[in-house]
Amino acid sequence: MRIGIGYDVHKLVPERELILGGVKIPYQQGLLGHSDADVLVHAVMDALLGAAAMGDIGQHFPDHDPAYKGIDSLKLLAQVRDKLIGAGYMVNNIDAVVVAQAPKLAPYIPAMRENLARVLGMETGEVNVKATTTEYLGFAGRGEGIGAYAVCTIRRDI
Template sequence: MRVGFGYDVHRFAPERKLILCGVEIPYELGLLGHSDADVATHALIDALLGAAGLGDIGEHFPDSDKRYAGISSLELLSETMKKLAQKGFRLVNADLTIVAERPKIGPYRDKMRKTLASVLKCPEEAINIKGKTTEKMGFTGRKEGIAAYAVVLITHD
């Protein structure tokens, strides 16, 4: 068994959709990034790659590559899972924390879990998602962006 940890952050930007864990969240701002800027899925990808000893998201899906401009992070997650499967790894569970004052994560948690589980090909119960605030401190507290953390456990077949 191996453990991986991932972290990502994106700033808010106007005229962008807000996508978290592959789910579009109604909000007046989206996140700035080369892809769809799904900060939570990016943290998850980094955790998976780290657990498997395969580097990080920037190595595999660089923002300098036009193929990834505007791409759904769920596609990147699917590609990541293929890379893990080629090395004989499979996901046991994933725990994600999304840090934002707004929007609230709770109303979208079940849909997020279902969406990620379908891409990860695992039971929904293997995915946990939490929303946290920073009590109005720091860049997330000032509503300048969103941060996300992910921890995964993988096993080798």
């Protein structure tokens, strides 16, 4: 059994879609990034890569590579899944939290869980997603950006 942790943050800007866990969320701003800037999926990818001692998403999907411009982060997660399988690992569980003052995310969490589970070949009950505010403190509290943390466990697929 191995454990990994991931973290990501992106700035909120106008004229971008807000995508979290592969779900398009109606909001007046979206996250700025080279890809779709899905902080939840990015945190999960970093947790998985970390658990397998395979580096981080910047090494595998550099932000200067035009191949990843605007890419759906769930497609990148599928590539991480394939790398783990190739190295002999299976994902046990994911526990993640999105840190955002707004918008309210509770209605979208079931779809986020389903997306992550589907891509990783897991049961939805093995994936947990939570959302929290920062009580108006820090960059998230001021509405400047959104962050996400993820913890995962993986095991050798023997």
